[in-house]
Amino acid sequence: MDIYTDAAREGAALLRSGGLDVWGIVATSLRVSLTAVFVALLVGIPGGYLLGTRRSFGRRAGLVLANAGMGLPPVVVGLIVAMSLSRRGPLGGLALLYSPTAMVIAQVIIAIPVIVAVTAASVSSVPRELRLQARSLGASPLHEALLTLAEARMGLVAAVAGGFGAIISEVGAVMMVGGNLQGETRVMTTAIVQYTRMGRYGAALALGLVLLLLIVIVNIALTGMQTSAERWERG
Amino acid sequence: MHRSVLPRRRRAAMMVLVAVLAVSLSGCAADKPASTADRSEPELIEPVDVVLASTTSTQDSGLFDVLISAFEYANPGYRVKVVAVGTGEALKLGETKDADVLLVHAKSDEEKFVAAGFGTERRDVMYNDFVIVGPPSDPAGVKAAADLAAAMQAIGAGTARFVSRGDDSGTHKKERKLWASAEISTPTPEAQAWYLSTGQGMGETLKVADEKQAYTIADRATFLTMKDTLELEIVREGDKDLLNQYGVIVVIDAKSQAGGQVFADWIVSAEGQTVIGEFGIETYGQQLFIPNAQ
Numbered sequence: 300m301d302i303y304t305d306a307a308r309e310g311a312a313l314l315r316s317g318g319l320d321v322w323g324i325v326a327t328s329l330r331v332s333l334t335a336v337f338v339a340l341l342v343g344i345p346g347g348y349l350l351g352t353r354r355s356f357g358r359r360a361g362l363v364l365a366n367a368g369m370g371l372p373p374v375v376v377g378l379i380v381a382m383s384l385s386r387r388g389p390l391g392g393l394a395l396l397y398s399p400t401a402m403v404i405a406q407v408i409i410a411i412p413v414i415v416a417v418t419a420a421s422v423s424s425v426p427r428e429l430r431l432q433a434r435s436l437g438a439s440p441l442h443e444a445l446l447t448l449a450e451a452r453m454g455l456v457a458a459v460a461g462g463f464g465a466i467i468s469e470v471g472a473v474m475m476v477g478g479n480l481q482g483e484t485r486v487m488t489t490a491i492v493q494y495t496r497m498g499r500y501g502a503a504l505a506l507g508l509v510l511l512l513l514i515v516i517v518n519i520a521l522t523g524m525q526t527s528a529e530r531w532e533r534g
Numbered sequence: 535m536h537r538s539v540l541p542r543r544r545r546a547a548m549m550v551l552v553a554v555l556a557v558s559l560s561g562c563a564a565d566k567p568a569s570t571a572d573r574s575e576p577e578l579i580e581p582v583d584v585v586l587a588s589t590t591s592t593q594d595s596g597l598f599d600v601l602i603s604a605f606e607y608a609n610p611g612y613r614v615k616v617v618a619v620g621t622g623e624a625l626k627l628g629e630t631k632d633a634d635v636l637l638v639h640a641k642s643d644e645e646k647f648v649a650a651g652f653g654t655e656r657r658d659v660m661y662n663d664f665v666i667v668g669p670p671s672d673p674a675g676v677k678a679a680a681d682l683a684a685a686m687q688a689i690g691a692g693t694a695r696f697v698s699r700g701d702d703s704g705t706h707k708k709e710r711k712l713w714a715s716a717e718i719s720t721p722t723p724e725a726q727a728w729y730l731s732t733g734q735g736m737g738e739t740l741k742v743a744d745e746k747q748a749y750t751i752a753d754r755a756t757f758l759t760m761k762d763t764l765e766l767e768i769v770r771e772g773d774k775d776l777l778n779q780y781g782v783i784v785v786i787d788a789k790s791q792a793g794g795q796v797f798a799d800w801i802v803s804a805e806g807q808t809v810i811g812e813f814g815i816e817t818y819g820q821q822l823f824i825p826n827a828q
Contacts (some may be wrong), residue, residue, distance in 0.1 A: 302630065386745055386765070396745045474734075478742045481700060481723040481731040493733035495701050498620050498626025 309501025328486040331399050334469045335406030343411050347418025368412025377472030380405045397478035404474040410462035417461050421454020452528045460521045560564035581613040584793035587633035590735035593618035595755030597813050605800055605810045611795045620703035628652050628785045635794030638782045639704035644781045653783035660810050660823040661779045666770035676769040685770045686716035695748035699739050700731030709751050719721040755822040802827035
């Protein structure tokens, strides 16, 4: 059991001494993943709203796609993005491979299906009568959408949590398109892989704990939003 | 024909071995070569697993594909599992007894490992060499450098980017030594914008260097296996300080220490050394590893 106590002691010492660039790595992780979630929300919420409310032919196909997309292997996303951005790829001229932007692109692709599917599920559970009533009272389609989304806000918070959780803890794709460059594209997950490979279990464990802590903090915040939404609902 | 540094007798032995391998791999053994006659019956006992911790650069070169099958053919009682990590973690796996035998390239760390009582002894196995690679346009003018130190100084001037392994591997240690011998304090990504550090294996680091059109230091074997996919070329090679010695160590009290011992003895034997010496000649027209066991 020495392996755990040794690693824990070494990890704690590293966190205290600041010998590990933990905060730089955490900052990169947050900057990349929050940007990606924000972009994914811009696409995913309108997409999920349309899929959840419209009764059209494409709806079923779209839902299947979104649900299947939640199981999209991140490593495949990483491969396709890496190939596209590589100097020999179609978007090679942008010189984006191994940059934070490349990581955001991969994470947006991973997060969108999660956000679309959860949004679609939560808006479709909003009573249809509400929308009909709004429309009969002369609400514009945008107003109607905002009303429905407000009604489904509990689900929307879950969509954000799901999307953020999927990308902040993902390692395969960001390693492939980010390259784990120190001070530039090194995020918590890729740093953990690196330190494990180097046999520096203490450093890996320290970063692992920081990652867990961060996920818990984000989810406390999101759950707080959910419960305050609940209270607001009860009036 | 290709050049060979091996005596005729060894070459003959190797020919037989290659023939045997070819037959056993193709799986259509119509006429078994005479040399297999003395191995009358296949062993029915389940082979014992031997965990070999080694470096990504050796794995990426493809040496193990040939070396391990030759070993398992000669010693059917053992099955080798390769864990390819950096030299740092390979030694760590030895300390935790998660590996039975190590094949790594950081001599002073290996000697420390043995001195600390983790391994039986350290024996030389082979060496390969490092090359400095960079963009064909050679923006830092490394090719024009008079010696290795001047080459490192040309890169250290920072006119072009340099990608470091940054993972404490044998290759990374070699890089730090080269900066030191060129009297340059090792650059860091924080202080030098042109210095990138991947913390990853040789293959990934070469890909980053290719994308960023940067210089890097690679072992020749990995560079040659990836050369066709990279827009990089060798800008400096052949210096004595670019040589890279590999050693084998059996881990004391490992799960299969006996198996580790058999592997270590085999790899320094004439048979193992021949396989190492011949590797790469067919595919790349040159030896990738030079066997030099005592």
